[in-house]
Amino acid sequence: MAVNPRKAGSELIVTPGDEPEMPEGVFVSTMDSVFSWCRKHSLWPMPFATACCGIELMAVGASRFDIARFGAEVMRFSPRQCDLMIVAGRVAMKMMPVLQRIWLQMPEPKWCISMGACASTGGIFDTYAVVQGVDRFIPVDAYIPGCPPRPEQILRSLMDIQTKVQRRGTTFGNEGLPELRARERYVLARRDAPAGAGVADERGSEDRFGYRLPGGPARLGLEETR
Amino acid sequence: MSQAAVNVPSGAPADPRIDPAPGAADEAILAKLAAAVGEDAHRVVRFRDNLRILVAPGRLIEVLTALKEKAGCAFLAELGGTDYLQYPDPDRQGTGARFEVHYVLRDLETAGMVVVKAGVDDPDPVLPSAYSLWPGADWMEREVYDMFGIRFEGHPDLRRILMPEEFASFPLRKDYPLRGRGERHNFTKLTREES
Numbered sequence: 001m002a003v004n005p006r007k008a009g010s011e012l013i014v015t016p017g018d019e020p021e022m023p024e025g026v027f028v029s030t031m032d033s034v035f036s037w038c039r040k041h042s043l044w045p046m047p048f049a050t051a052c053c054g055i056e057l058m059a060v061g062a063s064r065f066d067i068a069r070f071g072a073e074v075m076r077f078s079p080r081q082c083d084l085m086i087v088a089g090r091v092a093m094k095m096m097p098v099l100q101r102i103w104l105q106m107p108e109p110k111w112c113i114s115m116g117a118c119a120s121t122g123g124i125f126d127t128y129a130v131v132q133g134v135d136r137f138i139p140v141d142a143y144i145p146g147c148p149p150r151p152e153q154i155l156r157s158l159m160d161i162q163t164k165v166q167r168r169g170t171t172f173g174n175e176g177l178p179e180l181r182a183r184e185r186y187v188l189a190r191r192d193a194p195a196g197a198g199v200a201d202e203r204g205s206e207d208r209f210g211y212r213l214p215g216g217p218a219r220l221g222l223e224e225t226r
Numbered sequence: 227m228s229q230a231a232v233n234v235p236s237g238a239p240a241d242p243r244i245d246p247a248p249g250a251a252d253e254a255i256l257a258k259l260a261a262a263v264g265e266d267a268h269r270v271v272r273f274r275d276n277l278r279i280l281v282a283p284g285r286l287i288e289v290l291t292a293l294k295e296k297a298g299c300a301f302l303a304e305l306g307g308t309d310y311l312q313y314p315d316p317d318r319q320g321t322g323a324r325f326e327v328h329y330v331l332r333d334l335e336t337a338g339m340v341v342v343k344a345g346v347d348d349p350d351p352v353l354p355s356a357y358s359l360w361p362g363a364d365w366m367e368r369e370v371y372d373m374f375g376i377r378f379e380g381h382p383d384l385r386r387i388l389m390p391e392e393f394a395s396f397p398l399r400k401d402y403p404l405r406g407r408g409e410r411h412n413f414t415k416l417t418r419e420e421s
Contacts, residue, residue: 093410094390100416128397128406129389136411139418184417 036169039083039109040162041071046082046106048099051089053116053148065151070158079105084161086154087140090118091131103138109169111161114140115154117147139184245275251338252277258297263288271319278341280321286344287354290329294359299331299340302356305366307374311400321345325376327353346376355380373398 022028045067049057060067067073076082079102091099103112114134117123120143122132134140141164142157240246256270256277267285271278281289293299308326310318320326323345332339346353355378356363367378368387375396378384386393393409395402 096413100413103416127404128402128409131410136415137413138416181418184419188415188417 032170033166036166039169040165042074043070043072043084043111043158043161043165044074044076044082045072045084045086046079046102047075047077047086047088048102049086049088050091050095051116051118053088053119056148056151057086057088057115057154060151060154065155067155067158070155070162072158079103080107082106083110085110085112085138086115087112087119087134088115090123090125091134093129093131096131096134096137099134100138109165111141111165112139113142113144113154113157113161115144115157116149117145120145123147248272248275248277249338251333251336252340254336255293255297255299255333255338255340259289259292262292262296273319276341277339278319278343280343280345283344283346283353286342287356287359289342290331290356290359293331293340293342298333298335299338301332301334302329302360302362303332303339304328304330305356305363305370307370307376307398309374309398309400323347325351325374327370327376329356351376353378357381372396375399 047054047057059065061073061075072084079085083106085103085106087099103110114120118125118130119134120140122130124147126132131137135143142160144153144157146153252275256279259268259279263285267281267289269280271280279289306328308328309324310320310326311324321343325346326343327346329342329344330339331342344353351374353376355367357367357378357380364381364383365387367381368384370376371378371381371384372386372388373396385391389397395407395409397406
């Protein structure tokens, strides 16, 4: 028999409605929360490694850093068995449809890490052939800076993804974050705009290194001007 | 005194890393070529150890055939293109055309090497294909077509080789913007709701 601490002085034994009495070792939660708790400790990554970031990714899987400590050691090379896409390395224009196809082949719920400067922004490859950030074309949940990132950064982002899975994951899907939904509405509204329809010059006629780019300024897409 | 000689102390030998002139094997190839097609089919430029043979597009196949069959250059080592639009060096000894396609030929018996250069100009640059002489020219000509838009007549399968099929420009031309013309924004954007 417990004495209600809020009513000290009174001998009346009261159990408040918001603190139901539970047997020891039992707690109450939601179904989504339990699913997410299981899921976040058994993420199966899909290593989409196209460049040197893939080598760091291998180091994370090896014994020194050991991604198995976080339950994500099962790297699958079939997208149908994965729920965490790790885009490691630059993605060429010609590779983008492949990446999108693999992303669509992964079953829900799924998450995506954009690893390294190239996958996140295009990095040093600001040319016609390289996609300037995979988040322009597929949804991304976590970004890792670095060229290439340290293995510890990959573990950190994995922990961030685990937090995200616990916060927003549901039994049957990944709801995403509210700020991402706003961006998706923007993307959908401008999906049919032609390439080169941007109105603003990104960096003027000179590029960031102070000399004129060969061939003159590029025509940029709407996404580029954001 | 030339610029190269300034850096060399008097009496010391010239920089051994730079061969001053084409070797005897290269000159022998040239002599055999002149015997086969005459002197008026080509112009010769010597730069360091390079021996360059400038040819008009109309006589390109004739010269390449003579080099392969009469002068012993059985091996096509390299085939590539260049865009000389707004090229800053006025002393460049070239064909004067905007595009140049070069064929590096080697005689594997004597280790001789010559470079054959053919110039083509805008609009619609066209050259005869070397595929009938060297089947290995297949992909190299496709790459030159992909990057510069130079067509090779007689090529069996002239498609793009590096860029996607639907790409509309020729990216290594000097008047093509480095960041492209919006091609890298042309894909469907996938959202979370749809995937």
